[in-house]
Amino acid sequence: MKLEAGMTALVTGASRGMGIHIVRSLAQRGLNLVLAARSAEGLKAVADGLGSEYRGRVLTVPTDMADEAALRALADTAVREFGGVDVL
Secondary structure (H helix, E strand, O other): OOOOOOOEEEEEOOOOHHHHHHHHHHHHOOOEEEEEEOOHHHHHHHHHOOOOOOOOOEEEEEOOOOOHHHHHHHHHHHHHHHOOOOEO
């Protein structure tokens, strides 16, 4: 699949480790981002770190991936805000 500007990616584990690198790579390609992790503060730091050159939309959604209700809420939020997710 070719990643194109304007697509929407949902990234779990986005506040630490490889998640941060994945977010930066997708942002460089101009994708809209739905960032999920347990840490609201960590997500905010990653989103703020994208810089002013990032032209896509970013949404941070604190989510416990072990909580089924939280996963449903994450998916519902992505659909409501972006119309769906192209890349997971």
